[in-house]
Amino acid sequence: MKDWDRLITVEEMEAATASLLENGKKVGADSWQQRVKNQTPHCGFGEAGTCCRICSMGPCRITPKSPRGICGCDVHGIVGRNFLRFTVGGTASHSDHGREIMHTLYETKENGNYTIKDPEKLIRIAKEWEMETEGKDIYELAHEVAVKGLMEYGKPFGTQLFAKRAPEHTQQLWENAGITPRAIDREVAEAMHMTHMGCSSLPEALVHQALRAGLSDGWGGSMMGTEFSDVLFGTPKPIDTTANLGVMEKDMVNIVVHGHDPSLSEMVVHYANDPEMIALAKSLGAKGINVCGVCCTANEVAMRHGIPMAGNFLSQENVVLTGACEAIVVDIQCIFPALGPLSKCFHTKFITTSHIARMPDSEFIEFSAESAAENAKAIVKTAVENFKNRTPELVNIPDIKANARVGYSVEAIVKVLDGVANSQVDTFGTTKPLLECVTSGVLRGAVAMVGCNNPKIRPDYAHIELMKKFLKNDIIVIVSGCSAQAAAKAGLMDPVLAKEYCGAGLKRVCELAGIPPVLHMGSCVDISRMLILAAELSKDSGIPISQLPVLGCAPEWMSEKAVSIGNYVVATGLDTFLGVDPYVKGSSEMGEWLTGENGIKKWVEANYTVETDIEKMGDLMIERIEAKRAALGI
Ligand code: XCC
Ligand code: SF4
Numbered sequence: 001m002k003d004w005d006r007l008i009t010v011e012e013m014e015a016a017t018a019s020l021l022e023n024g025k026k027v028g029a030d031s032w033q034q035r036v037k038n039q040t041p042h043c044g045f046g047e048a049g050t051c052c053r054i055c056s057m058g059p060c061r062i063t064p065k066s067p068r069g070i071c072g073c074d075v076h077g078i079v080g081r082n083f084l085r086f087t088v089g090g091t092a093s094h095s096d097h098g099r100e101i102m103h104t105l106y107e108t109k110e111n112g113n114y115t116i117k118d119p120e121k122l123i124r125i126a127k128e129w130e131m132e133t134e135g136k137d138i139y140e141l142a143h144e145v146a147v148k149g150l151m152e153y154g155k156p157f158g159t160q161l162f163a164k165r166a167p168e169h170t171q172q173l174w175e176n177a178g179i180t181p182r183a184i185d186r187e188v189a190e191a192m193h194m195t196h197m198g199c200s201s202l203p204e205a206l207v208h209q210a211l212r213a214g215l216s217d218g219w220g221g222s223m224m225g226t227e228f229s230d231v232l233f234g235t236p237k238p239i240d241t242t243a244n245l246g247v248m249e250k251d252m253v254n255i256v257v258h259g260h261d262p263s264l265s266e267m268v269v270h271y272a273n274d275p276e277m278i279a280l281a282k283s284l285g286a287k288g289i290n291v292c293g294v295c296c297t298a299n300e301v302a303m304r305h306g307i308p309m310a311g312n313f314l315s316q317e318n319v320v321l322t323g324a325c326e327a328i329v330v331d332i333q334c335i336f337p338a339l340g341p342l343s344k345c346f347h348t349k350f351i352t353t354s355h356i357a358r359m360p361d362s363e364f365i366e367f368s369a370e371s372a373a374e375n376a377k378a379i380v381k382t383a384v385e386n387f388k389n390r391t392p393e394l395v396n397i398p399d400i401k402a403n404a405r406v407g408y409s410v411e412a413i414v415k416v417l418d419g420v421a422n423s424q425v426d427t428f429g430t431t432k433p434l435l436e437c438v439t440s441g442v443l444r445g446a447v448a449m450v451g452c453n454n455p456k457i458r459p460d461y462a463h464i465e466l467m468k469k470f471l472k473n474d475i476i477v478i479v480s481g482c483s484a485q486a487a488a489k490a491g492l493m494d495p496v497l498a499k500e501y502c503g504a505g506l507k508r509v510c511e512l513a514g515i516p517p518v519l520h521m522g523s524c525v526d527i528s529r530m531l532i533l534a535a536e537l538s539k540d541s542g543i544p545i546s547q548l549p550v551l552g553c554a555p556e557w558m559s560e561k562a563v564s565i566g567n568y569v570v571a572t573g574l575d576t577f578l579g580v581d582p583y584v585k586g587s588s589e590m591g592e593w594l595t596g597e598n599g600i601k602k603w604v605e606a607n608y609t610v611e612t613d614i615e616k617m618g619d620l621m622i623e624r625i626e627a628k629r630a631a632l633g634i
Pocket of ligand 1: 334482558
C-alpha cells in the first residue's frame, strides 16, 4: 500500500487550499476567493436574466414599474433570448473544439506530427457515414472523413449524420418537434439571428432553438470532437493514475497542461518524455519532468496516458500557488485570465497557445498542427529551463493524492461489464450485461454527473456528496469534466477504496468487473459518450431513453458550454438536475417551459429540475429513479 492509498475529504482539500492561499499572501497574489467577495452581491437583474442589452436603446431592466423594454419586449422574451444566447455560446465553443480536431485529422500523415491511432474506429465511422473504404490508404480515408465531418458545420441541407445514432423513438420525437439538428454553424447563427433586436421574443420559439442548437453540439460538434480524438489519439481503455495537488513533484519540473484540445497536450506529453528534454532537466538539478493536468485537458491525457490530474476548474490557481509549477500551458476554454498576474507572483511561465484564447501577462507560443512538434518542444524546453528560477521557500505542495482508475469509453464499459450479470457470451458487444444489472435491481440505475465548479456552491462538495449518496443507494455514477476530477481527487475512482461507499449491489458489480463505482468517461465533449451509452441501452432494451432509470445532473456548473450540454442531454430524453439556476428565474413562462409538465417535456419526454439545496437534489433524484423503475415494473 502506498502512502497515498486513502480517501480524501473535502475538508482536507479545503485545508490545502487555505495553506496555498497563505503561500500566495507572501507574494501578494490575488485569488478567486477574494474576487468573489469583491463581486458579491451580484447584480439581481443579471442573476434573474431580466436585463437586456441586445440593442443600444437599452440596457433595459425589467421591474414591476417597468414591465417592458423600450421595444416592448416583456420579461419572458428577455429571459428567453438571454437563455438562447447563453446556450449557443456553449454550442459554438464545444463545436469549434470539435472542428479543430477535424482539422487535426485532416493534417494526419504517415510519420507526421499526428497519425491515426485507432484506424478501426475511423473505418467504422466512415462506413456509418456511407463512405467508400475499400482499398483506401488510411490517410486518404482520414482526409476524406475530415472533409465530410467539416461539412457537418456548414452544409446547406440535411441534418447531423450522427443524429442517426439515436434510437428510432428519439429520432421520431425530434422530427415531430422539429429539432433534429441541421448544420452546426447554422444552428448557432440562427440563434444569434433569432435573438437580434426585433426578432423572436416568444419563449416557445427560443427554447425550441436552444434544444436544436444543443443537439447540434451533443450529436454533432462534441461527438465529432470525441470520436475523432479517439481516432487520432486512441480510444480510452481503463488505466490507473493519481489525482489531487499532491501529484505535483517537489524535485521535478512540473508542467501543468490546462484547457481542452488534446492536440496540444498530447504533444506536450510526448516531448516531456523526450530523452533530450529529460537530460536537460537533470542537468538543471531536477529529477525529471512531471506533466500533470487541470480541467478537461487533464481528463484527455489521464484517460489515454495515465497522466495525473492535479485538479479541476477551481483548483487552477492552486497549482500555481504551490510555487512548484514551472509552466502552465493552456489552449482553449475555462482558463482564468487571473493566471497571468498570478504566475507573475511566482516563477511560473503562463504559456498561451491558441489565437482563440489570448490573455495578458502570458507568453504566446502559437500552436498549430503543421508545426506541432516544434511548438511542443519549445514549450517543454521553456518549462524545463525555468526550473532554476524556483524560489525553494515558496514551494508548498499539499500532501493529498488519491488513486484513480480512469478511461471508461463506451467501448471500455461494454467490455468490462460483459459477463458480470451472468449473461451469456452472445451478449458480447452490447450493453445487455449492464441492463441486466439494472433490471435485476442489483443496480437501481445510473446518474451521469457532469459540469464545472462554481463558487456559488462549496467547491467539489456537491459533486462528492451527491456521488456518495448515489453509491450508497446502488446507483452507478458516470462522470466527465470537472465533476470527474472532483471524484478522482476524493478517491471515488479508487477501485479498491471507493467500494466502501457502495451499497451491496453496486459493490458486487464493482468487484466482479474490477471497476470503481464512479466511471470516468472523459472530458466535457465526451458527454457525447454518455449519449451513445444511453442510446445503446435504449436500443438493447427496447425502452425509450426517457423511461430508463438514468438521470443527468450538473450540481456545480458555471459555463455556457454546460447550458448547451444541459439542452442536449434533456433533448435526448434524460431528466436533468441543475444545482445553479441558468439565469431564468425572472420568467415564470421560461420556468414552465424548462421545468414544467407542459414545456419541453411534451417534445422530448424530459425536463430540467433546478435545485440549489444539494441534499434535496439527491433525494429528488433517487425518488425519480425509483419512480422510473416502478413505471417499468422492475
Ligand atoms: Fe470547464 Fe471542461 Fe466546466 Fe470544467 S467542466 S469548468 S466547462 S473544464 Ni466542462
Ligand atoms: Fe431594450 Fe428591446 Fe433593445 Fe433589449 S432589444 S435593449 S429590451 S429596447
